[in-house]
Amino acid sequence: MSIETIIQKATIEAVKTLYGAEVTENQVQVQNTRKEVSGDITIVVFPFLRLSRKSPELTAEDLGTYLVEKVDMVDSYSVIKGFLNLEISRNYWLDILMESYTYDNFGIAEPGDDSKLVMVEYSSPNTNKPLHLGHIRNNLLGYSISEIVKANGNKVVKTNIVNDRGIHICKSMYAWQQWGNGETPESSSMKGDHLVGKYYVEFDKHYKAEIAELVEKGTSKEDAENQAPSIIAARELLRKWEAKDEATIELWKKMNSWVYSGFDVTYKTLGVDFDKIYYESDTYIVGRDEVLRGLAEKIFYQKEDNSVWADLSGDGLDQKILLRSDGTSVYMTQDIGTAKMRFNDYTIDKMVYVVGNEQNYHFQVLANLLDKLGYSWGKDLYHFSYGMVELPSGKMKSREGTVVDADDLVEGMITVARDMSAELGKLDSLTGKEAEDTFRMIALGALKYFILKVDPRKNMMFNPEESIDFNGNTGPFIQYTYARIKSVLRKAAEKDIVINEKIAVQDISAKEKELLKRISLFPAAVQEAGVNYSPAIIANYCYELVKEFNQFYHDHFILGEADADIMNFRLVLATSVGKVIQKGMNLLGIEMPERM
RNA sequence: GCCUUGGUAGCUCAGUUGGAUAGAGCAACUGCCUUCUAAGCAGUAGGUCAUGGGUUCGAAUCCCGUCCAGGGUACCA
Numbered sequence: 086m087s088i089e090t091i092i093q094k095a096t097i098e099a100v101k102t103l104y105g106a107e108v109t110e111n112q113v114q115v116q117n118t119r120k121e122v123s124g125d126i127t128i129v130v131f132p133f134l135r136l137s138r139k140s141p142e143l144t145a146e147d148l149g150t151y152l153v154e155k156v157d158m159v160d161s162y163s164v165i166k167g168f169l170n171l172e173i174s175r176n177y178w179l180d181i182l183m184e185s186y187t188y189d190n191f192g193i194a195e196p197g198d199d200s201k202l203v204m205v206e207y208s209s210p211n212t213n214k215p216l217h218l219g220h221i222r223n224n225l226l227g228y229s230i231s232e233i234v235k236a237n238g239n240k241v242v243k244t245n246i247v248n249d250r251g252i253h254i255c256k257s258m259y260a261w262q263q264w265g266n267g268e269t270p271e272s273s274s275m276k277g278d279h280l281v282g283k284y285y286v287e288f289d290k291h292y293k294a295e296i297a298e299l300v301e302k303g304t305s306k307e308d309a310e311n312q313a314p315s316i317i318a319a320r321e322l323l324r325k326w327e328a329k330d331e332a333t334i335e336l337w338k339k340m341n342s343w344v345y346s347g348f349d350v351t352y353k354t355l356g357v358d359f360d361k362i363y364y365e366s367d368t369y370i371v372g373r374d375e376v377l378r379g380l381a382e383k384i385f386y387q388k389e390d391n392s393v394w395a396d397l398s399g400d401g402l403d404q405k406i407l408l409r410s411d412g413t414s415v416y417m418t419q420d421i422g423t424a425k426m427r428f429n430d431y432t433i434d435k436m437v438y439v440v441g442n443e444q445n446y447h448f449q450v451l452a453n454l455l456d457k458l459g460y461s462w463g464k465d466l467y468h469f470s471y472g473m474v475e476l477p478s479g480k481m482k483s484r485e486g487t488v489v490d491a492d493d494l495v496e497g498m499i500t501v502a503r504d505m506s507a508e509l510g511k512l513d514s515l516t517g518k519e520a521e522d523t524f525r526m527i528a529l530g531a532l533k534y535f536i537l538k539v540d541p542r543k544n545m546m547f548n549p550e551e552s553i554d555f556n557g558n559t560g561p562f563i564q565y566t567y568a569r570i571k572s573v574l575r576k577a578a579e580k581d582i583v584i585n586e587k588i589a590v591q592d593i594s595a596k597e598k599e600l601l602k603r604i605s606l607f608p609a610a611v612q613e614a615g616v617n618y619s620p621a622i623i624a625n626y627c628y629e630l631v632k633e634f635n636q637f638y639h640d641h642f643i644l645g646e647a648d649a650d651i652m653n654f655r656l657v658l659a660t661s662v663g664k665v666i667q668k669g670m671n672l673l674g675i676e677m678p679e680r681m
Numbered sequence: 682g683c684c685u686u687g688g689u690a691g692c693u694c695a696g697u698u699g700g701a702u703a704g705a706g707c708a709a710c711u712g713c714c715u716u717c718u719a720a721g722c723a724g725u726a727g728g729u730c731a732u733g734g735g736u737u738c739g740a741a742u743c744c745c746g747u748c749c750a751g752g753g754u755a756c757c758a
């Protein structure tokens with residue numbers, strides 16, 4: 086039980102004993118004491134004034150006296166206005182330290198046999214273009230959320246739905262046929278996904294030009310968009326694909342395989358992976374059958390032009406198309422099929438979709454449709470709705486080439502990490518490969534932390550003109566602190582200093598206590614991150630912890646300390662901080678270098 | 682139009698179920714490396730928490746209005 090909970094329960098008792106009144110846990114506000122004030126835990130007494138019929142100060146005195154007497158861990162108290170500040174005994178903090186030092190899973194709940202199975206869908210790329218910064222945010226959030234959910238005692242299946250069919254890939258296919266001259270990743274030395282993306286852009290260029298030409302000849306813009314030769318050709322390819330035309334399927338497979346090999350490299354670089362991959366080309370058929378079943382069971386209805394619709398107006402939503410008049414599937418159709426297949430494949434307790442907030446409405450509708458189709462889990466799906474990454478120029482658009490390419494960005498970051506290390510004269514002692522690994526670790530640490538430290542629900546700004554920081558509230562700052570701790574521990578080992586698990590210090594400094602308090606908050610941070618689906622909570626926790634450690638490190642010697650007990654205590658403290666940092670950052674998918 | 686999300690320092694962001702004097706980093710300016718890594722530490726400066734009301738002992742936080750911005754809104758995913 087955490088100290089907050091203990092104090093909370095004791096306070097409820099106190100109020101009952103002293104004033105004969107029942108209060109609920111919500112009414113007892115327990116918080117960490119402000120730094121400028123002495124004390125560790127603070128209770129806000131204002132809510133009890135009505136019960137005590139006394140002034141805030143006297144009420145606080147009553148409670149303070151009671152708590153000091155009844156709760157072992159409370160040493161003393163002080164009162165400032167309506168705030169009761171409790172001093173928690175040193176032994177409590179030292180116990181926490183021992184727990185974090187000896188227990189490898191401190192703060193982490195291991196999944197057991199009766200754990201819930203949570204499936205997390207993330208990434209979900211289209212196969213007609215390479216990944217960009219927006220996808221990076223999705224991938225990092227998806228991976229991190231999976232780890233956080235796992236750390237809260239759940240089993241997790243990470244899944245990816247690959248949108249491998251549809252008009253978008255046909256556009257790239259057509260452009261490659263027309264203007265590709267048989268170019269391949271090998272012949273062009275281009276990464277497969279970039280090559281296919283090049284033809285997607287190429288398509289759009291020609292398409293726009295054709296529209297402009299038609300409009301000049303007097304066609305309306307809307308008609309021109311439908312009559313341009315390129316789009317007609319792309320649609321023809323889609324029709325042939327659905328008719329299983331051999332040559333078209335062949336081309337589709339070839340170009341998709343290029344994209345996949347490209348994605349694999351990017352996924353590997355980002356350090357994300359999946360337990361199960363679904364392909365839209367499989368799931369849309371299942372979805373179509375489900376819609377037709379719904380039609381037969383009169384859950385849905387058909388219009389005169391043969392299109393199939395759901396009427397959701399009774400649920401505050403609109404009419405939603407599920408099959409087009411020509412019988413082909415839409416986005417929603419495929420998601421219904423994918424959901425069905427997943428729940429057939431796994432015993433899923435909770436489904437989490439990591440998809441951008443532009444699709445909030447889509448998931449509201451999906452939950453409703455699955456429910457109508459008789460799937461009890463439908464309405465409980467959770468749409469992890471994250472914000473867009475914006476550029477100073479606005480939204481990223483692949484078609485128009487106004488994107489920050491994922492591979493380029495990572496490559497650029499590694500270069501910065503390498504240059505910076507050289508400039509600082511770091512890592513000169515490492516061999517080429519070790520050094521390169523570290524540069525990669527630092528670069529990705531900077532990128533991942535930059536993305537994950539912000540509240541996932543909010544839009545965030547990225548300015549390509551300014552490089553991502555390596556100083557201050559950043560991934561490398563945290564990695565650096567970890568490397569410092571490792572360095573101290575290496576030196577201790579060199580001096581044959583053996584760390585003793587028994588702590589025997591008489592006094593601890595204010596800085597040391599602050600650090601212990603921070604460590605004690607780790608389990609709560611992991612839980613809170615799980616409840617709120619927020620890697621940012623972990624990121625900010627790690628930053629606060631590391632900042633605290635650096636202050637301690639600056640003010641106190643560890644190996645230079647003359648008193649053996651104090652040195653031992655500080656070694657245990659540093660080790661624990663290192664462990665917590667590593668565990669926390671691991672939840673974000675950020676690796677920690679031994680030296681930097 | 683309707684639905685929805687947001688607006689906190691020059692910039693990028695924190696800010697717990699409403700609590701004490703609204704916090705970090707970057708950028709600017711000052712100090713601190715002959716002792717464990719200066720990718721660090723300490724300090725200065727920078728705020729009408731978009732705006733006007735309301736609720737309350739207490740509001741960046743809750744409610745209402747207004748302004749601004751993003752997203753969605755029946756055959757794009």
